[in-house]
Amino acid sequence: MKFKVPRGTQDILPSESWKWQQVEAIIRDVCELYRYKEIRTPMFEQTELFQRTVGDTTDIVQKEMYTFTDRGNRSMTLRPEGTASVVRSYVEHKMFGYPDQPVKLYYSGPMFRYERQQAGRYRQFVQFGVEAIGSADPAIDAEVISLALDVYRRAGLKDLKLVLNSLGDGESRKAHREALIAHFAPHIGEFCTDCQSRLNKNPLRILDCKVDRDHPLMASAPSLTDYLNEESAAYFENVKRYLDAIGISYELDPNLVRGLDYYNHTAFEIMSTSKGFGAITTLCGGGRYNGVSEDIGGPHAPGIGFAMSIERLLLALEAEEKTFVDEPDLDVYIVSLDEEAHRKGFTVLNDLRNAGIRADMDYMDRKMKAQMKSADRFNAKTVIVIGEDEVKENVVQLKNMEDGTQQKVKDSLLLEKIKEQLK
Structure with missing residues (x-):
């Protein structure tokens, strides 16, 4: 189903x-x-x-x-x-x-x-x-x-x-109510059943009827402002x-x-x-x-x-063809090349978010090329690449997506470098 x-x-x-x-x-x-x-x-x-x-x-x-x-x-x-x-x-x-x-x-x-x-x-x-x-x-x-x-x-x-x-x-509406009843009563049979039931209960509601809004008596109905x-x-x-x-x-x-x-x-x-x-x-x-x-x-x-x-x-x-501000771009996207790099990337991701940096990573075990395409779709300003060598050396590759430059950064300096780059 x-x-x-x-x-x-x-x-x-x-x-x-x-x-x-x-x-x-x-x-x-x-x-x-x-x-x-x-x-x-x-x-x-x-x-x-x-x-x-x-x-x-x-x-x-x-x-x-x-x-x-x-x-x-x-x-x-x-x-x-x-x-x-x-x-x-x-x-x-x-x-x-x-x-x-x-x-x-x-x-x-x-x-x-x-x-x-x-x-x-x-x-x-x-x-x-x-x-x-x-x-x-x-x-x-x-x-x-x-x-x-x-x-x-x-x-x-x-x-x-x-x-x-x-x-x-209340006093004004009572006078207007009596005028509306006198106005509609002689021809109320020409109106819908809802209007007929409202005539004596609440004739003001007749003026709000969607079915009979084009009836000639609507246009000539007594105006409430005349009874204020x-x-x-x-x-x-x-x-x-x-x-x-x-x-x-x-x-x-x-x-x-x-x-x-x-x-x-x-x-x-x-x-x-x-x-x-x-x-x-x-x-x-x-x-x-x-x-x-x-x-x-x-x-x-x-x-x-x-x-x-x-x-x-x-x-x-x-x-009016009003355009909206685009959704904020991603600050950082993390690309990991194997399982151990993925674990390290997940830890880095958590550190970035704790520092108030918008970040994400791949969860579909895709190849590097596909992960980089995701970074492009998200308009990520920076990409962190982590592979087997980066895990061993306690570093990451930091790529600036605006100018294409890439540098090796120690884990201990990563937050500082990213904040500097985002400025």
């Missing part, structure tokens, strides 16, 4: 993982600049956590979660997104008691959704996200957006667009002022609602405008989620965050 990688997943081979490591290093550096600390949460949680926070009328909860019953007869779900787990941890570990608020956190790791596979979208995908919990200051909204853009720009992306909207507070109360409108204006103050341009989109129920007030997406990127342009999405802490038994702790797919970031870099 032949085994293949599960549908909707991928193997990231060494030739590609180096690109991931470079992107992840950029993420860590940017988060350190902004004083966001890493948090690592479990890959599965109680199913109810996601039902309560993400929303039981969302596509994620209704169609996309990987849910199973464990041996204790408890319903568990592989995490489909990161915010719910981070807020759960914030509440459980009483981070709201920390002297410095808001608590600024970031995470990076695999998420799981049963989606139709397409370019840049997988059923297991890697998501980087940040959460700032404990502050209702509109300036922190602008900071979170700035951080996301900073990651993309430092990674090398230029063709970017920030799209912004406000979902308002004075407080919500003022908050949104302040967010925009902070973005203006640091020179971040944006477009307003009153139909931007995001796919999770916990969002309120600020909602945003960052899109690629590169011609070679493809039809689905969204790279990153996020927003404010005041109320999630209270929903899971915690105190009032307003929060804002975003999540970005690492896969889609790499696709965007490819579309």
Whole structure:
């Protein structure tokens, strides 16, 4: 029987993982600049956590979660997104008691959704996200957006667009909800069954429907911004002022609602405008989620965050023909000509690595010519050749691969000579 990688997943081979490591290093550096600390949460949680926070009328909860019953007869779900787990941890570990608020956190790791596979979208995908919990200051909204853009720009992306909207507070959304029901109800039979069931439960989700997105009523649906109360409108204006103050341009989109129920007030997406990127342009999405802490038994702790797919970031870099730094070359490759020389070479290899020198050797008992070809493939700067005579004389042959010069070096002086040559 032949085994293949599960549908909707991928193997990231060494030739590609180096690109991931470079992107992840950029993420860590940017988060350190902004004083966001890493948090690592479990890959599965109680199913109810996601039902309560993400929303039981969302596509994620209704169609996309990987849910199973464990041996204790408890319903568990592989995490489909990161915010719910981070807020759960914030509440459980009483981070709201920390002297410095808001608590600024970031995470990076695999998420799981049963989606139709397409370019840049997988059923297991890697998501980087940040959460700032404990502050209702509109300036922190602008900071979170700035951080996301900073990651993309430092990674090398230029063709970017920030799209912004406000979902308002509970009062604003209630007025908008009633307007949406009145708008869609006379023609709801023309919509998919999901939209029909959402009409009275959560009509805002209709605007996020992928099946009926081209229906004429979508374009003429009441805009949430028209129903913002004075407080919500003022908050949104302040967010925009902070973005203006640091020179971040944006477009307003009153139909931007995001796919999770916990969002309120600020909602945003960052899109690629590169011609070679493809039809689905969204790279990153996020927003404010005041109320999630209270929903899971915690105190009032307003929060804002975003999540970005690492896969889609790499696709965007490819579309803009961004080149990555090559993997570091090998410092030293050891060529051994017989069994005794191989043992000595193995000891030398260990000494080199202990000294912080990138080194490797042959483990396939190949002839000298084949070993030298390996050294060339690895772009080794230096080759150490050890044969029968070198073992007897306690020396090695040291070859500089850049200029082709070769010299005999005593074992006791080898480290010193190699360090000098590598400089």
